Amino acid sequence: MTTREEIDEVINWCEEVKKEKGVMYTVERNAFRDKIRWMARFPLIEIDRPKETANKQNLVYDSTMRSLWQYMNNIWMEIIPDVGLSIGREEKE
Numbered sequence: 001m002t003t004r005e006e007i008d009e010v011i012n013w014c015e016e017v018k019k020e021k022g023v024m025y026t027v028e029r030n031a032f033r034d035k036i037r038w039m040a041r042f043p044l045i046e047i048d049r050p051k052e053t054a055n056k057q058n059l060v061y062d063s064t065m066r067s068l069w070q071y072m073n074n075i076w077m078e079i080i081p082d083v084g085l086s087i088g089r090e091e092k093e
Helices: 004-021 037-041
Strands: 026-029 044-047 059-062 067-072 075-078
Touching: 004 026, 004 037, 004 044, 004 059, 004 067
Parallel strands: 044 059
Antiparallel strands: 026 044, 059 067, 067 075
16 A cells, blocks of 8 residues: 555655755665565666656656656556545444
8 A cells, every 4th residue: 555655755765865966867776675565666766767768667756746657557657645445334323
C-alpha cells in the first residue's frame, strides 16, 4: 500500500539530492529499496530526467510537478497514494 507519507519522503529526498548536486538531472541508486516495500522494484531513481529518455525500469521524479512516475502498461503513470476502502456496513450504536 502506497501512502502519502512514503511518497513525500521520496520526494523530499529527491529535492535534497537535486539541491546538493546542483545539476540539471541526475540518476541515483534507490536508497529506499529496503525501507519502502513498493520501492523495491526500482533499481534507480532518475531525478528530473525527461521521461522520454528515462529507463522504463526506474522511478522518475519530476521536480516541476513534485511527482513520482513509473512506467506501467506502456505509459508513464504518476504514483499516487492508495485509497483504502472498507466493504460492508458500519454498525450503529
